[in-house]
Amino acid sequence: MTARIYLDNAATTPPDPRVIEAAQPFLTRVWGNPSSLHQEGREAREAVDVARRQVAELIGARREEIVFTGSGTEADNMAIQGVALAAGDRPCHVVVSAIEHPAVLECCRALEQRGVAVELLPVNAEGIVDPADLERSLRPETRLVSVMAANNVLGTLQPVAELAGIARRRGVLFHTDAVQAAGKTPINVQSQQIDLLSLSAHKLHGPKGIGALYVRDGVKLPPLVPGGGQEGGRRSGTENVAAIVAFGRAAEIARLEMASEAARLVRIRDFIIDSLSQAIDNSYLIGHRFRRLPGHICLGFEGMEGEAIKLLLALDEAGVAVSSGSACSSNHAGQPSHVLQAIGFNPIKARGSLRITLGRFNTMAEAERLMEVLPPIVRSLRPMHGMMRHDKRTSAAV
Numbered sequence: 284m285t286a287r288i289y290l291d292n293a294a295t296t297p298p299d300p301r302v303i304e305a306a307q308p309f310l311t312r313v314w315g316n317p318s319s320l321h322q323e324g325r326e327a328r329e330a331v332d333v334a335r336r337q338v339a340e341l342i343g344a345r346r347e348e349i350v351f352t353g354s355g356t357e358a359d360n361m362a363i364q365g366v367a368l369a370a371g372d373r374p375c376h377v378v379v380s381a382i383e384h385p386a387v388l389e390c391c392r393a394l395e396q397r398g399v400a401v402e403l404l405p406v407n408a409e410g411i412v413d414p415a416d417l418e419r420s421l422r423p424e425t426r427l428v429s430v431m432a433a434n435n436v437l438g439t440l441q442p443v444a445e446l447a448g449i450a451r452r453r454g455v456l457f458h459t460d461a462v463q464a465a466g467k468t469p470i471n472v473q474s475q476q477i478d479l480l481s482l483s484a485h486k487l488h489g490p491k492g493i494g495a496l497y498v499r500d501g502v503k504l505p506p507l508v509p510g511g512g513q514e515g516g517r518r519s520g521t522e523n524v525a526a527i528v529a530f531g532r533a534a535e536i537a538r539l540e541m542a543s544e545a546a547r548l549v550r551i552r553d554f555i556i557d558s559l560s561q562a563i564d565n566s567y568l569i570g571h572r573f574r575r576l577p578g579h580i581c582l583g584f585e586g587m588e589g590e591a592i593k594l595l596l597a598l599d600e601a602g603v604a605v606s607s608g609s610a611c612s613s614n615h616a617g618q619p620s621h622v623l624q625a626i627g628f629n630p631i632k633a634r635g636s637l638r639i640t641l642g643r644f645n646t647m648a649e650a651e652r653l654m655e656v657l658p659p660i661v662r663s664l665r666p667m668h669g670m671m672r673h674d675k676r677t678s679a680a681v
């Protein structure tokens with residue numbers, strides 16, 4: 284039996300053995316409560332402090348500016364709800380991109396019910412926000428701009444520094460969901476003028492259920508989880524020490540290996556993109572050709588938009604795990620993707636894409652195997668009739 288090939292690293296990444304090794308003692312030997320004053324507690328506290336520094340270093344922040352959360356979703360909510368809560372009874376306008384993850388969009392929807400005005404920024408055909416649109420959207424009562432650093436469907440990178448610069452000049456806080464981007468592409472909260480930034484460990488070869496929010500020194504955010512005052516009073520609850528330690532080590536490895544790893548992944552990514560254009564007629568890359576995450580490919584196959592799930596399942600049967608990129612999870616499988624619709628796809632076309640996302644443990648040999656398996660599957664599923672014309676405006680041919 285040939286080994287399975289995991290190409291869905293945007294969904295989650297396999298934990299790095301070095302990360303598990305770092306966390307192990309905190310599940311067995313070092314089990315103290317970091318709030319306790321005795322030696323057991325102090326040992327746990329020191330480990331949390333080291334991890335906080337490691338996570339801070341990944342994004343050019345200071346240790347005190349990192350708040351550990353239970354997920355990237357929680358970090359997004361802490362940032363957005365926090366800013367809205369801090370506004371109190373004053374009018375509150377929030378600007379977010381139309382292609383944000385549901386962690387941001389659903390949070391905004393809930394805020395709308397409470398009277399917050401939410402404005403969605405459009406993106407171009409490659410999924411990129413135009414800074415001029417942001418400039419135009421700002422109002423005196425705008426309190427927050429939130430634009431993700433990298434999109435989870437397309438892999439497209441946003442001009443974060445430019446967008447954050449506009450917000451800063453207008454006195455508006457800037458949040459970025461860097462859950463997909465962190466550890467894969469350089470981020471520096473100082474030079475990029477970011478006020479709030481969300482992270483999630485399981486996207487960078489750490490464990491699930493642990494995230495972080497960077498909160499720039501001086502930004503006032505009321506606690507969403509009041510209680511014993513952990514995490515500087517911002518997020519109460521006894522810390523998940525083992526997961527925090529693992530996150531710290533994952534962040535450290537990602538920082539140290541980012542440059543070489545990105546170059547390696549770009550080679551594999553571009554091999555897949557180039558080979559597919561030769562092997563499969565009418566396949567096209569979705570999103571920007573170069574302004575994208577090093578290991579991220581989002582593909583369309585003309586006339587097969589309704590077949591994305593079948594394609595995914597056939598690949599799964601052949602031993603290759605990918606994502607259908609249509610909606611963000613199996614809970615919404617087959618529904619049109621708000622991201623694909625935002626880049627101009629009609630609802631039918633927006634039902635189907637194939638997301639292939641690489642990680643630290645993928646190899647060129649696996650990419651070559653994918654290229655043996657994928658073209659015959661596409662040909663076998665492709666309908667003979669009614670092929671839709673490929674719209675050059677909304678996607679670049681591979």
Ligand code: PLP
Nearest residue numbers: 354355356384386435462463483
């Ligand atoms: N933001 C983005 C861009 C994501 O891709 C994800 C996860 O897919 C999240 C937020 C949510 O992170 P978590 O799974 O840690 O809640």
